[in-house]
Amino acid sequence: MNITREKRALALPGILGLILVLGLLAWGGLQLRDFVLEVTRSRVNEQAMLPTLLYGVGSIVLGFILMGGFLVVQPNEARVLTFLGKYTGSITRDGWYWVNPFAKKQKLSLKVNNFNSERLKVNDATGNPIEIAAVIVWRVTDSARATFDVEDYQEFVAIQSETAIRALASRYPYDTHDGTESLRGNPDEVGDELRKELHKRLEIAGIDVLEARISHLAYAPEIAQAMLRRQQAQAVIAARQKIVEGAVGMVKQALEQLKSEGVVDLDEERKAAMVNNLLVALVSESEASPIINTGSLY
Structure with a gap:
C-alpha cells in the first residue's frame, strides 16, 4: 500500500487573493463601461467593440470564479486539497487563504479526542473471564494519512482500540499476590503499554495516542461471587x-x-x-x- 505523506498546499494569503479578484472585477467593469459608452455615442460600430465586451465579461466571470478559492482555517483544523483526483497538499495553520477554486477542500479536525470503549468481555492470562474498558486520548497529526490511507479514521480508531484492549487483557492476569504485574495491581504500567500498542496500530492513519487508561475492570458476572470468595x-x-x-x-x-x-x-x-x-x-x-x-x- 502506498503511504500518503502530508505536504504543504500552495495557498496565497486571503488579502492577495482579494486584491486579485477585485482587480479583475474592476477591470472588467471598466471594459464594459467603455463598450457601452462607445456604442451609445456611435463612434464605432458594435462589431469593432466586441473584443472589449468579451474582455469585460470574461474578467467579471473569472473574478466570480476565483472567489470560490477563499477559505478560512480555524485553529486546530486542517483543509486537505485535491484537484482532479490528486492530492495537492494540506493547510494546517489557521488563517484566511486563497487556493485553487477548482480544488476540493476537505475539512479535518486536529483537536484532541476521547474514545470510550465499550465493556469488553475477554479472558485474562489465567483464563478467567473479565470485563474491561478503556479511555483513549488521541488526535490526528497527519491529515493526508487520515484522509487517504484509511476509509474512516474514527471508525479505525474504535476498532483498533478494542483489538488492542483485548490483546492486552489476555497477556495479564486480573490480580496476583506474588508481586507479578497484573491488570488490577499495575494500572499505570498496563496503561502505558496499551498506549504504545495503540500508537503502533494507529500510526498508519496519521494518529497519535496521547494517553490510554483502563476505565473499568471487573470479573465477569458469572464468576464474580466465586472470585470474590477466592480473593477473600x-x-x-x-x-x-x-x-x-x-x-x-x-x-x-x-x-x-x-x-x-x-x-x-x-x-x-x-x-x-x-x-x-x-x-x-x-x-x-x-x-x-x-x-x-x-x-x-x-
Whole structure:
C-alpha cells in the first residue's frame, strides 16, 4: 500500500487573493463601461467593440470564479486539497487563504479526542473471564494519512482500540499476590503499554495516542461471587502468614533478650512451653486471658 505523506498546499494569503479578484472585477467593469459608452455615442460600430465586451465579461466571470478559492482555517483544523483526483497538499495553520477554486477542500479536525470503549468481555492470562474498558486520548497529526490511507479514521480508531484492549487483557492476569504485574495491581504500567500498542496500530492513519487508561475492570458476572470468595480467602491466608512471621520474630527476640540479660535460665522444655504460650497469645484472633501457674511444670 502506498503511504500518503502530508505536504504543504500552495495557498496565497486571503488579502492577495482579494486584491486579485477585485482587480479583475474592476477591470472588467471598466471594459464594459467603455463598450457601452462607445456604442451609445456611435463612434464605432458594435462589431469593432466586441473584443472589449468579451474582455469585460470574461474578467467579471473569472473574478466570480476565483472567489470560490477563499477559505478560512480555524485553529486546530486542517483543509486537505485535491484537484482532479490528486492530492495537492494540506493547510494546517489557521488563517484566511486563497487556493485553487477548482480544488476540493476537505475539512479535518486536529483537536484532541476521547474514545470510550465499550465493556469488553475477554479472558485474562489465567483464563478467567473479565470485563474491561478503556479511555483513549488521541488526535490526528497527519491529515493526508487520515484522509487517504484509511476509509474512516474514527471508525479505525474504535476498532483498533478494542483489538488492542483485548490483546492486552489476555497477556495479564486480573490480580496476583506474588508481586507479578497484573491488570488490577499495575494500572499505570498496563496503561502505558496499551498506549504504545495503540500508537503502533494507529500510526498508519496519521494518529497519535496521547494517553490510554483502563476505565473499568471487573470479573465477569458469572464468576464474580466465586472470585470474590477466592480473593477473600487469599487475603486471609496472606494476613495469617504475616501474623505468624511477626509472632515468631517476637518470640525469638523475647527468648534472646531473656538469655542475654540473664533474667532466667530456661531449659529446652520450658522454652518450648513459653514459645507455645506466646504464639497462642500472639496469633489468636480473640484477646488472650492470662493464667497464673502456681505449681510446677513437672
